[in-house]
Amino acid sequence: MDPAAVPTVRQVVDALDARYPRSWAESWDRVGLVLGEFEHAVSRILCVVDCVPETADEALAVGADLIVAHHPLLLKPVSSLAPDTFKGRIAHRLIRAEVALYTAHTNADVANPGVSDALAARLGLTGLRPLAPAEGAAAGEGRGAGRIGELAGPLTLRDLAAFVAARLPATSAGVRAAGDPGRVIRTVAVCGGAGDSFLPDAARAGVDAYLCADLRHHPAGEHLANDGPALLDAAHWATERPWLDEVAAWLRAQFPVEVVVSDLDTDPWTVHSASAPQSASAQKEIHS
Known part of the structure; x- marks a missing residue:
């Protein structure tokens, strides 16, 4: 042409x-x-x-x-x-x-470069490899779902959550983390979009933390109870x-x-309100 x-x-x-x-x-x-x-x-x-x-x-x-x-x-x-x-x-x-x-x-999800490569690049991750290598027609050449990489330097989970929030587009949902806030994170798995189906892959990979979207209550809780990597959950659109x-x-x-x-935030959640911790006496008053 x-x-x-x-x-x-x-x-x-x-x-x-x-x-x-x-x-x-x-x-x-x-x-x-x-x-x-x-x-x-x-x-x-x-x-x-x-x-x-x-x-x-x-x-x-x-x-x-x-x-x-x-x-x-x-x-x-x-x-x-x-x-x-x-x-x-x-x-x-x-x-x-x-x-x-x-x-x-999903054909862009598994591509190399693909959706998760762009997410990893936002966090400055290096030494990338697939979290779940592709099979079938897409197999080979570094293709697959998610990416695993190394942070430029170690961060606590608390600091990593703040870093992710600063590097991704802002949304009302923000970024939440699960695990010990002081845990030191060096290796991170990421998956653009819904990622709880790859929780076992993140655990097997032995990474320190796993970032994706749409994590659900029970799978996340069971994952942490089994000593899996710390979790970071961001808005689907932002990832x-x-x-x-x-x-x-x-x-x-x-x-x-x-x-x-387009920078139009199409995440459906538009309001986030964090409740302040209440004392036992205050909770007793509310429920009395």
Whole structure:
């Protein structure tokens, strides 16, 4: 392709498919081009974590011809895309505006570089290797879910939580940690997005701490009770937002296009209120 020529949707999709082959995605996943005309020209791309009404509005506001999203709009089967449904409204809005939509999800998670590499880079981790090496079509060349690496210097769990909060995009949820606050952390496993399914992998790897999103009460508690690594839990959106910068830079290097990265926080939690510890007498008064 002429370096000065504006690419088509098909050309950008082909390049993304080559970098994140659809065969690398989990069998339940839905990746690739969701909607859009293959022969439409692409001069501006918007990269987002979630394709939701707010980011669809942003795409129209910045004049994007293509949205590259991490999370699939149509992950679960639907029987209708009627304009009075949540997903239908988004699809109709984008189609009317001639904005194409492409998704790279679990195929971008296992890629090298992929979603967790970008997260690890935010923390300055070095010596990266997969937390759960890929199998099947994606196996090899350092691919797999999550990453394990070394911090630039040791930190206590308390200080690491503050460091992570400072390095990731700010959200109402913030960053919470589980384990001894004074525990010294040198090796860290990270996973962009929901990561409690990789708790056993983090334990087997012998890392000092594991950072991901969407940790649940019982799996986290049982993991710690079994002397597993300390845990850090951040907002789902915040752990995947760093990937947008990486894929945006790659797209700019491939095509003569403008690439905009969305900073709209699409995490559903919008308020965080920390309760102050109460004395036993105060608690007795409340419950009396």
